Amino acid sequence: MTIDGTARRADARRNVESILEAATALLATDPAVSVNEIARAAGVGRVTLYGHFPSRAALVEAVSRRVIASTDQALDAVDLDGDAREAMARLLAATWQLTYRFGAIVVAASDALTPEEMRRVHEEPARRMRALVERGRDEGVFRRDMPLSWQLTTVQAVLHGASAAVHRGDVPADDATRLVTDTVLAALAVTSSG
Amino acid sequence: MTIDGTARRADARRNVESILEAATALLATDPAVSVNEIARAAGVGRVTLYGHFPSRAALVEAVSRRVIASTDQALDAVDLDGDAREAMARLLAATWQLTYRFGAIVVAASDALTPEEMRRVHEEPARRMRALVERGRDEGVFRRDMPLSWQLTTVQAVLHGASAAVHRGDVPADDATRLVTDTVLAALAVTSSG
Structure with a gap:
């Protein structure tokens, strides 16, 4: 050598690292971003980019694999012990970040991913x-006068509603974690009747 | 005469009344239902149906106009006075029934409706x-530590989540009004911190 x-x-x-970082950032906000824009943001030439990733599809696939791995890592890092309400606030904050930052990438890459990978993306957080x-x-500490499956539906609905509201510009991205967390905790909390 | x-x-x-009733009921669960099935359910022949509605599109349009009129009537009938929580429970019950029963029809007919009609369908309940x-x-009685627009996003998200959950078979339709109402009221309620 x-x-x-x-x-x-x-x-x-x-x-390779610069290309993947730039592609992840750009694809998250614009799933139709061009290879030229990604190369420019990564500070490499088109020829260099195509030397590592022979097609746009191959690059999107590599980005989504990387996102899935970092999603698993981010969720593994969440402390789920202790008071269930506090653990829920931590899990929602992590899940919100992943939904908001990477949701569009996984949708864009869904054709390229194996069924096993798609299952992991959806089922691990769930x-x-x-x-x-x-x-x-x-x-x-969470109410029991509603089915568990309904409570999970509510959590998903609030996360997706928040993602749409931020992308529409109705809610500032910086406020979304607090709003999602406060709303879900209120919906789950035991009430006098629950 | x-x-x-x-x-x-x-x-x-x-x-005409039988045809519209049958079409409303069938389109709500199967937007692709055929004219033959609608005629059979209405107890009329194909020729009679086409005598009143020259095409499937014309029938879908008439059904959606009727649904919009009955939506306005149903919302007008809701008593919005008195305790805001109780008024919200009544408004959510009416809105849920309309979302669940008629949502698919309005989507199916959206090409045939005027912009003014589409605006009424979406903006009147909102x-x-x-x-x-x-x-x-x-x-x-409702918390003020969240933006009003976020609270409206939450209400819409829970209604749509419930509709999807009922259509998937995760939640029995009979339970949905109570679950939607209890969840939204909990999310809106003033808390010790709110």
């Missing part, structure tokens, strides 16, 4: 949410 | 909801 070869490989790794709502119900 | 002519006109009115949430905030 020559010094030249090592330097070239380090360069290539940096370029599985954690279900387990936490169940624990809150068992511990008496 | 002969006695025969009067009887024929009464017959025609009854047939206008009443906005006025009521505003009153509840002013009177101190």
